[in-house]
Amino acid sequence: MAVPVNFKSFFLFSLFLLLGFSLSSQTSQQEKEKPLSFIIRAKHDAKPSIFPTHKHWYQSTLQSLFSSDSSPENQVSGNPSLASSFSGTLIHTYSTVFHGFSAKITPSMAKKLEKMAGILSVIPDKARQLQTTRSPQFLGLKRKDTMGLLAESDFGSNLIIGVLDTGIWPERRSFSDRGLGPVPSSWKGECVEGRGFSASSCNRKLVGARYFSGGYEAMSGPMNETAEYRSPRDSDGHGTHTASIAAGRYVYPADMLGYAHGVAAGMAPKARLAAYKVCWTSGCFDSDILAAFDRAVLDGVNVISLSVGGGVVPFYLDSIAIGAFAAAQHNIFVSASAGNEGPAESTVTNVAPWITTVGAGTLDRNFPAEISLGNGVKFSGVSLYSGPHLSQKPEIPLVYAGNAPATGGDGYSSSLCMENSLDPEMVRGKIVLCDRGSNARVNKGIVVKEAGGVGMILANGAGDGEGLVADSHVLPAAAIGANAGDLVRSYVNSVKNPTATIRFQGTQLGVRPAPVVASFSARGPNPVAPEILKPDVIAPGVNILAAWTDDVGPAGVTSDRRKTEFNILSGTSMACPHVSGLAALLMGAHPDWTPSMIRSALMTTAYVRDNRGGPHMLDEATWNASSPLDYGAGHVDPNRAMVPGLVYDLTIQDHVDFLCSSNYSAKNIEIITRKPEKCSQKVTHAGNLNYPAISAVFERVPGRAKMSTHFIRTVTNVGDGPSVYKVTVKAPLGSVVSVEPGKLVFTKVKQRLSFVVRVEVRAVKLVAGGSRVSTGYVTWTDGKHVVNSPIVVTLQEPY
Numbered sequence: 001m002a003v004p005v006n007f008k009s010f011f012l013f014s015l016f017l018l019l020g021f022s023l024s025s026q027t028s029q030q031e032k033e034k035p036l037s038f039i040i041r042a043k044h045d046a047k048p049s050i051f052p053t054h055k056h057w058y059q060s061t062l063q064s065l066f067s068s069d070s071s072p073e074n075q076v077s078g079n080p081s082l083a084s085s086f087s088g089t090l091i092h093t094y095s096t097v098f099h100g101f102s103a104k105i106t107p108s109m110a111k112k113l114e115k116m117a118g119i120l121s122v123i124p125d126k127a128r129q130l131q132t133t134r135s136p137q138f139l140g141l142k143r144k145d146t147m148g149l150l151a152e153s154d155f156g157s158n159l160i161i162g163v164l165d166t167g168i169w170p171e172r173r174s175f176s177d178r179g180l181g182p183v184p185s186s187w188k189g190e191c192v193e194g195r196g197f198s199a200s201s202c203n204r205k206l207v208g209a210r211y212f213s214g215g216y217e218a219m220s221g222p223m224n225e226t227a228e229y230r231s232p233r234d235s236d237g238h239g240t241h242t243a244s245i246a247a248g249r250y251v252y253p254a255d256m257l258g259y260a261h262g263v264a265a266g267m268a269p270k271a272r273l274a275a276y277k278v279c280w281t282s283g284c285f286d287s288d289i290l291a292a293f294d295r296a297v298l299d300g301v302n303v304i305s306l307s308v309g310g311g312v313v314p315f316y317l318d319s320i321a322i323g324a325f326a327a328a329q330h331n332i333f334v335s336a337s338a339g340n341e342g343p344a345e346s347t348v349t350n351v352a353p354w355i356t357t358v359g360a361g362t363l364d365r366n367f368p369a370e371i372s373l374g375n376g377v378k379f380s381g382v383s384l385y386s387g388p389h390l391s392q393k394p395e396i397p398l399v400y401a402g403n404a405p406a407t408g409g410d411g412y413s414s415s416l417c418m419e420n421s422l423d424p425e426m427v428r429g430k431i432v433l434c435d436r437g438s439n440a441r442v443n444k445g446i447v448v449k450e451a452g453g454v455g456m457i458l459a460n461g462a463g464d465g466e467g468l469v470a471d472s473h474v475l476p477a478a479a480i481g482a483n484a485g486d487l488v489r490s491y492v493n494s495v496k497n498p499t500a501t502i503r504f505q506g507t508q509l510g511v512r513p514a515p516v517v518a519s520f521s522a523r524g525p526n527p528v529a530p531e532i533l534k535p536d537v538i539a540p541g542v543n544i545l546a547a548w549t550d551d552v553g554p555a556g557v558t559s560d561r562r563k564t565e566f567n568i569l570s571g572t573s574m575a576c577p578h579v580s581g582l583a584a585l586l587m588g589a590h591p592d593w594t595p596s597m598i599r600s601a602l603m604t605t606a607y608v609r610d611n612r613g614g615p616h617m618l619d620e621a622t623w624n625a626s627s628p629l630d631y632g633a634g635h636v637d638p639n640r641a642m643v644p645g646l647v648y649d650l651t652i653q654d655h656v657d658f659l660c661s662s663n664y665s666a667k668n669i670e671i672i673t674r675k676p677e678k679c680s681q682k683v684t685h686a687g688n689l690n691y692p693a694i695s696a697v698f699e700r701v702p703g704r705a706k707m708s709t710h711f712i713r714t715v716t717n718v719g720d721g722p723s724v725y726k727v728t729v730k731a732p733l734g735s736v737v738s739v740e741p742g743k744l745v746f747t748k749v750k751q752r753l754s755f756v757v758r759v760e761v762r763a764v765k766l767v768a769g770g771s772r773v774s775t776g777y778v779t780w781t782d783g784k785h786v787v788n789s790p791i792v793v794t795l796q797e798p799y
Ligand SMILES: *[C@@H]1O[C@H](CO)[C@@H](O)[C@H](O)[C@H]1NC(C)=O
Pocket: 224, 225, 226, 227
């Protein structure tokens, strides 16, 4: 809401500021600096009383920067014409999760601003990415057994999940409000209108919708309103998909071009949704994400789902961490995607301990496609292609794109099938073997098709390993792993007239093993705070069927004009909303639980086996056993999370103490918490945060044979009253772990008891700068509940 600007106060304060710092003329070089977006943290109580609102104060502060920067005739502060010279520089003001504003100013103005009284910090805005593997394909309905019991209940119907994403396509059956009660009275949000979106686009299911484009447009220029909507409407599909995973209604029949036929439903089909559109064609900007957190907290959401991320920075520079902290203070559960940069280590993002970080696993469902070569050799691949099939005899000529010099593509290898890089003479009428990487997988198919190819085999490189993502290709095409890729390449190069075909086998159920940690799912250790194990859990994130936009086809590119109600996508983006929906169910079942208790329940009941019953899920990247650095506490198990027995709770003071023990300065802590904080006496080390996982990080001290540390943990009984829990420990290789006491005797519900975990390691020889990680478990059980925590020991050689 626009507040009338009070020019008189402007005048007085600006004058004060101008006297306050030098009027030294700016160099012409500085004047030519390109303005950028910054997020400015102000001291909330430092607002001079002369300003009626914080917004007036921020505007005036900005005006003073401009007037001291501009030509002499404009230096008269309070000149109404000045208002226009900096109008549009103020992007958002923040009042709930953050105190301050965002603005488009030059870097030298930012430097100046940083030194001004009342300003705590100035953080450059940055763009994040959606965490889908972006070659949309594949379906995966949730396995019935994960939801059966819960689906019958009314759990979650009074709870609201805020989804920060690309908006929503409100007409989908997944967002019908049939049979739902009135909008919860606690809801204070709005249905913001805009192109293609009216107040009646919201209903008792989609209770609110807003959009935040100020930061985006400040950085990228005015949006192209033909290509995207200045409204909550979703022209991309990602936000519609994630919202319906969290809380879509039951829809039958559902499928995507014949694949994954069945019932589609979100995790919490009765929970309400609010869409906060923060992502646009060129990304999701921190300043807009922060504004959405600010509104969502005021609006009264109970869960925030954020399938967005990119890069890791200290928490006081991380808008998502800052926004999520305030959400946690308001008892809002925040789940975020871990990222898709796996399987490399230390790739996990959104790693603050007050965020639940979700990695991705596979379902027991697949979309196989068989590739046959002219020499009789067959390989299994995956595909979501739907359309006329190829001849079933392997007699179609096969060509490797990498065997031609690139005819375009800016120096990329021609094997990548970049735009304009294929010679139609070479590929016409043939199946083309392309290498994965550099451009979107579905775009490679478009390139092959446009050059006259009739099919495509998409081969992983060594870096991609064996992890496959099925795509809704525009021509007959299938993906294969790195080993198969090598064999197909050598076949093409070893015979005179190589041939092949692809056979599409539809939807396969009951796949074993499952779940498997998705190759792309980002991995630990936590790059910002190694004492906090991340990701926390994994959830289904491969080949997930959910609602889709009408604006683009399932391939997710504008040239794909097919319209589908559903689409099949993969990514930690798809895993995150599963946990958001589950959190709403758990909140509905246990209204007195804090977000930390909900996360604890999800973590300590997660499983680490697959459907073959072996000791460990496998890692799709290697088909070797995976570990807590890949899956955190394990794969979520909703029914068991309802009755965890014991939980590890956390207060806001615990998080402050964590920041204190992580050596954050008082000023940096205040940026996160919005007020000066006191560290409590009990601050020891960062690993002592009462987290449902334990991570011991040691730096080897040359000459010292043994190193040890200890952790204090406190569990709260949320089970049956009187109960006796006993501990079992599986110590990580090379360490000795003891727990005291080994028995916890509870006499009543809500009782809290503490125990100490001692970890001792023997120093071993490591390569310089190398590290050794080993993992184990600390498990409490009363015979009925099993409360499992991973324990990870990291031994680092000093650099
Ligand atoms: C805006 O988007 C439309 C549709 O994608 C496109 O045809 C047009 O060229 C774009 N306009 C500009 C100025 O980029």
